[in-house]
Amino acid sequence: MIAKTEYELLDHTADCGVRVFSRTLEGLFENAALTLVDLIVPSAALSPNQEHRLAISGMDTEDLLVNWLREILYLFSGMEELAASISIEKLDDRSLIAIVRTENFSPQKHEIDQDIKAVTYHQSKINRTSEGWECTVIFDV
Amino acid sequence: MHINQINPYCFEIPKSGDMRVNGLVFTSKEMLPDIASDQSLQQVANVASLPGIVSSAMAMPDIHWGYGFPIGGVAAFDWKDGVISPGGVGYDINCGVRLAATSLEMNDIRPHLDRLADAMFRGIPSGVGKTGFVKLNRKEEKKVLRQGSQWAASQGMGEDSDVEHTENRGRLPEADPSALSDRALDRGLKQLGTLGSGNHFLEIGLVEEVYDDEIAHVFGLQKGQVTVLLHSGSRGLGYQVCDDSLARMTKRVAKLGFSIPDRQLACSWINSPDGEQYYAAMACAANYAWANRQILMHQAKNVLLDALSISPRDLGMRLVYDVCHNIAKKETHILDGKKRTLCVHRKGATRAFAPGHPEVCRTYRNVGQPVLVPGDMGTCSYVLAGTAQAMEETFGSTCHGAGRVMSRSKAKKAAKGRSIQRELADKGIVVRWTGRSTLAEEAPEAYKDVTRVVDIVHGAGISKKVAKLKPIVVVKG
Numbered sequence: 001m002i003a004k005t006e007y008e009l010l011d012h013t014a015d016c017g018v019r020v021f022s023r024t025l026e027g028l029f030e031n032a033a034l035t036l037v038d039l040i041v042p043s044a045a046l047s048p049n050q051e052h053r054l055a056i057s058g059m060d061t062e063d064l065l066v067n068w069l070r071e072i073l074y075l076f077s078g079m080e081e082l083a084a085s086i087s088i089e090k091l092d093d094r095s096l097i098a099i100v101r102t103e104n105f106s107p108q109k110h111e112i113d114q115d116i117k118a119v120t121y122h123q124s125k126i127n128r129t130s131e132g133w134e135c136t137v138i139f140d141v
Numbered sequence: 142m143h144i145n146q147i148n149p150y151c152f153e154i155p156k157s158g159d160m161r162v163n164g165l166v167f168t169s170k171e172m173l174p175d176i177a178s179d180q181s182l183q184q185v186a187n188v189a190s191l192p193g194i195v196s197s198a199m200a201m202p203d204i205h206w207g208y209g210f211p212i213g214g215v216a217a218f219d220w221k222d223g224v225i226s227p228g229g230v231g232y233d234i235n236c237g238v239r240l241a242a243t244s245l246e247m248n249d250i251r252p253h254l255d256r257l258a259d260a261m262f263r264g265i266p267s268g269v270g271k272t273g274f275v276k277l278n279r280k281e282e283k284k285v286l287r288q289g290s291q292w293a294a295s296q297g298m299g300e301d302s303d304v305e306h307t308e309n310r311g312r313l314p315e316a317d318p319s320a321l322s323d324r325a326l327d328r329g330l331k332q333l334g335t336l337g338s339g340n341h342f343l344e345i346g347l348v349e350e351v352y353d354d355e356i357a358h359v360f361g362l363q364k365g366q367v368t369v370l371l372h373s374g375s376r377g378l379g380y381q382v383c384d385d386s387l388a389r390m391t392k393r394v395a396k397l398g399f400s401i402p403d404r405q406l407a408c409s410w411i412n413s414p415d416g417e418q419y420y421a422a423m424a425c426a427a428n429y430a431w432a433n434r435q436i437l438m439h440q441a442k443n444v445l446l447d448a449l450s451i452s453p454r455d456l457g458m459r460l461v462y463d464v465c466h467n468i469a470k471k472e473t474h475i476l477d478g479k480k481r482t483l484c485v486h487r488k489g490a491t492r493a494f495a496p497g498h499p500e501v502c503r504t505y506r507n508v509g510q511p512v513l514v515p516g517d518m519g520t521c522s523y524v525l526a527g528t529a530q531a532m533e534e535t536f537g538s539t540c541h542g543a544g545r546v547m548s549r550s551k552a553k554k555a556a557k558g559r560s561i562q563r564e565l566a567d568k569g570i571v572v573r574w575t576g577r578s579t580l581a582e583e584a585p586e587a588y589k590d591v592t593r594v595v596d597i598v599h600g601a602g603i604s605k606k607v608a609k610l611k612p613i614v615v616v617k618g
Contacts, residue, residue, distance in 0.1 A: 011551060059392065070384060077377055078324055114549075115269040115338040117380050118232050121391070121404040122208045140208075140232050140380075141339055141549065 002034035016114060016139045017123065023132035026088040029096065032065060032135060033072045036119075037083050039139070040076060041110045046084035048101035056096045062124045065135060068096055069119040077117075080105040114141055142182050146170070150601035154182060159402065160189040165197040166204065167535075167601050172593060176204055181211040187402045188216050193223020193411075195476065195483060201490050201540040202597040207231070209405030212489035215538040218411065220471060220482040224397075225416045226408035227390065227423075229486030231467035232383045234423055235430035236374030237308075238464055238513040239438055240524065240610075243445075244457025245367035247347055250449070250613070257345060257448050258571045258614045264444035265343055265437060266335040267618035268575030273334030275436060282329055283318040289428030290463075293435035299460075303435060305502050307463040308492060308510075311431035313424035313470075320421035321378075322385045329378035329429060334436040336373050338575065338618035340583060342515075343371040343441060349521065349611040356508045356526050356607045360461055368610055369441050369458070370522055372515050374467065375430035382426045386419045411484050420469070420484075427468055434463055461524070462511035466491045466541035474536055485536050493527035493539040493604045501527070512604050516591030517543050517583065519565050522610045523595045530602035539604040540595070543588035556581035565615070574617040583617065 010017030020035050022028040037044075054071055058064030075081045081102035090097040118140040126135040144166075145153045152173065154164030164185040168176055176182060181204045188210055189198035195217045204213035209228030218224055250257060266273050277285065285292045290304050290311020304310050318326070336343060348366045351357045362368075375382075390407040393415060401407065409415035442458050449456070469486045494501050494510040501510045509526035516522045520543075531537045561580040565572050574580055599606045 016549060063391065067388070070388075074324065078328055078381075112269045117339070118384055120208050121387070124404075 002031060002038045006031045007035040010136065016116065016141045017136060018139070019134055019136045021132070021134050025133055026091050028126070028133040028135055029065065029068060029088060029091060030086045032069060032137065033083055033086055033100070036069055036072050036116060036139070037076070039114050040112060040116055041082060042113050044082070044110050046082055046103045048084040048103050050081070051099055051101045054098050054100055058094050061093050061126050064094055064096055065126060065137070066119055066121055066124055069137060072100070073116060073119055075100065075102055076105060082110065116141060142177070142186070144173070144182070150597050154186055154189070156189070160186055161192070162189050162194050162197050164189050164200070166200045167597060167603065168202045168204070169593070169597050172202060172597070179206045181206040184209065184211040185214065187406060188214060188229070190402060191216070191218070191224055191226070191406065191408065192399055193218040195219055195223070195481065199535055199538070201538070202594045203489065203540045203542055207488065209403050210486065210488050213540065214488050215486065215490045215535055217474070217483040217485045217536050220411055220484055223411055223484060224408040225411045225419055225469055225484050226406055226486065227383045227386045227419060228405045228407065229488050230383070230423060230469050231488045232380050233374035233467055234379035234382060234426035235465040236372070236467045237430060237434065238466070238515055239371050239434045240461040240513050241369045241438055241458050242361050242461050243367045243369070244455065246365050247367065250345070250367060253449060254571045254614055257445070258573050258616065260444050260448040261343060261345070261441065261614065261616045262573035265440055265616060267337065267341070267616060269338050271335045272331040274440070275333040277330050277333060279326060279330070282326060285333065285432050286318045286321070286425035286428055287316050288312055289431040290435045293432045293439070298439040299435045303460045306460045306504070307431060308465055311428070311435065311463065313427050315421055316424035316428050317421035318425055320418045321382060321425055325378050325381035325385060325422070328381050329376070332376040332378070333429070333433055334440065335376060335433070336371070336437060336616070336618045337376055341373045341618045343369070343437065343616045344612045345369055345614040346522070346610040346612045348608050350609040352606040352608065353526070356605070359505060359508045360511055360524065360607060361459060362461065362524065362608050369438065370513070370515060370610060371434060371437055371441070373430070373434055373437060375426040376433065378429050379426040382422045386422065390415055390419070423469060427465065430465070431463065462513060464491050464511070464513050472536070474532070483536070485538070487538055489541045490538045491541045492537055493525070493531045494537045495527050495529040495532045498532070498537070509605070511607070512539055514540060514591065514595055515542050517585050517588035519568060519570060519585035519612070520591060521612070523591065523606060524608040524610065525595065525598070525604040526607050528602060528605055531604060535603050539598045543591035543594060549582040552584050552587035553581045555586060556584050570612050570615060572615045572617065580617070
């Protein structure tokens, strides 16, 4: 679950945009993933009961972020699992290894607010800030 | 950005910078400020910079910004020398609209509206993660991907005349299931026969007005007639195809030999392994969507027969047409007197072929291809016909719908404290939906006025108004 202070919604005509914050780059990637899940099932109290080790690569850090979030989304849309907690083992400019603990999606337990259908490159950006890091991502809904 | 007005319905973005051709935006002076307020015009200019683009990069009056290409965008590329881009098709490959007419009138359904709404909501799987009635294994799925609507008809879910009255007869022959990833194939297994979510819907409506008696008669539409309209696409399979293709093309963009102004314009040469793979995969997703809409309409017919306890003959349900509005197609067009083979991308735009065109089915060939333009949830939808002017000016293309003006978060804020359901009920519309936020996000004011959009394409001569439909029962995913 992600605290509501860790991200804000952006205005986008047709889709769903977010700006995510963290003090560290690892934290940013973790928060971005948990934000995605929070958009789908807001404030769900998730109890993970399985885990996956994901190895992701990208051409640069923004591409890496988009590919990472795509995998988190695929856990839901392809495998019906909700990412509940994340430990980033390794992160550099173009690659990432993380343990993602998930709970199986259950319509009786988890109420869906938004159907996030894809992670887009549209306006995807990662910036350093005075407090750490921020990124923007737009999701197709 | 500099824009010249060419006529009351067409504005030009002159060629400048990296643009290889100019941009043309079909809109009105009144609607232009809204369009100029997001980045959609810049997106038109960006598309104009892609290699092999022919004539102009175009946008329809329902334009709003999207990924790379704007929604409402039309762009044609030389088949030999041009590029193909998943962003020019959209994530929801072959998202489209299907319209059926019935022999019923309002008096036949008025006493049963709530019951019909409940029956449709139960009978048509909709919303996130829903699985369909049609169970597929990988072998059967590949047949769906190759045969599209024709597969559904062969399974008893529709007639041959349905296939006749579907764009491309519901099948792109270039489909090759080996072009799909395992993920895409997996996602397609359980979702056939489901409506989807977001702005997908199924609507029972009425023909409220007829503008062209002759064409309406040929299409089989008359005032007061009950209709069924549905809007749906290729579900998770289509999204996965787009995702996989964008990831693949993005990795290889540096090797293309030209730079792209926006990552979302990732593309490949049409005549390249990546280009061919995308087209073959896109064709599979398109066929899946056509099969899906065929099955959904078949289910809707069964729901009506059961809920109204009438015979198929009394229901008299017949497919008017099925169009796609997110697709890239290999088409032949005449340019400067010469036949050219082109890859026409329509993202949030609909084909509108003219009277006499051989690809228009025989029953409609004298009057032109039907164009189905759904409005937003609370207002109306339109049926139009394709025109010769569309063939000359827009590669036989026109608008697709209302287009959003308000973000989902703004729409939700605007809807706070209101009962959208009650507002619709006051207009005589019964609605059923899934998902907490759907109704607020899809509230009428979140969309451009579809009537204004349709009046512009009619005024521009790129399609002709035939009839207006009013919603009565709406099921939203």
